[in-house]
Amino acid sequence: MRARNKPWADDFIKENHDIIELTPFEKKGKWNEVFHNDNPIHIEVGTGKGQFIVGMAEQNSDNNFIGIEIAKSIIVSAIQKVKDANSKNIRLINENAEDLRELFGENEIDKIYLNFSDPWPKNRHEKRRLTFRSFLDQYKHILKEDGEIVLKTDNKGLFEYSLVSFSEYGMVLKEVLLDLHEHADPTNVMTEYEEKFSAKGQPIYRCIAKF
Ligand code: SAM
Secondary structure (H helix, E strand, O other): OOOOOOOOHHHHHHHOOOOEOOOHHHHOOOHHHHHOOOOOEEEEEOOOOOHHHHHHHHHOOOOEEEEEOOOHHHHHHHHHHHHHHOOOOEEEEOOOOOOHHHOOOOOOEEEEEEEOOOOOOOHHHHHHOOOOHHHHHHHHHHEEEEEEEEEEEOOHHHHHHHHHHHHHOOOEEEEEEOOHHHOOOOOOOOOHHHHHHHHOOOOOEEEEEEO
16 A cells, blocks of 8 residues: 655644554553443554454444554554544554554453455465564464454465464364355455455455464
């Protein structure tokens, strides 16, 4: 996802500190205090411009949502969407999601969404894929016992890799869909990338996995 440099982004982020958490590492293990309730917490890694998380938060007002996005010039669009929707159950984090154990405590999270993550197709970049076993170690640590990982992608290579990685890790595959939009799922909230790729007629893959 490309975005132009936005010189006003820093100020915009500071102004919206009620939406974007400025000291997220200090909130580790205490996100329920940030939301002022004990509702389940779902996180999205690589939130992009925020369409998915805002749609999910609207549809599931009894859950809290945290979106992590590394690119400042992109997360500002997500902030604007949260503002426009006046969503109270969303917080955003502008950090590199390289080790989620620094942001979240053990068993703090109920669900992890990996939407259209970068596929890193070259073998030598395998360790960067968000479903490489070192990432699964992190997810296992922060997820509750019954927690789930929900992965959506248009990328067949990443999808197949992830299914193998989950299985080799001993995870249970609760759902595997090779064409998500073929099955009418009224609860599915489309991401920006999902809209773009499905408009081109590409199938969207979805998998739900548990430890
Ligand atoms: N999830 C969105 C969607 O489906 O429309 C965006 C998908 S886009 C291909 C991947 C996003 O992940 C980009 O916005 C990118 O900046 C973000 N990203 C990549 N690596 C990341 C990391 N290590 N930590 C946080 N965000 C990351």
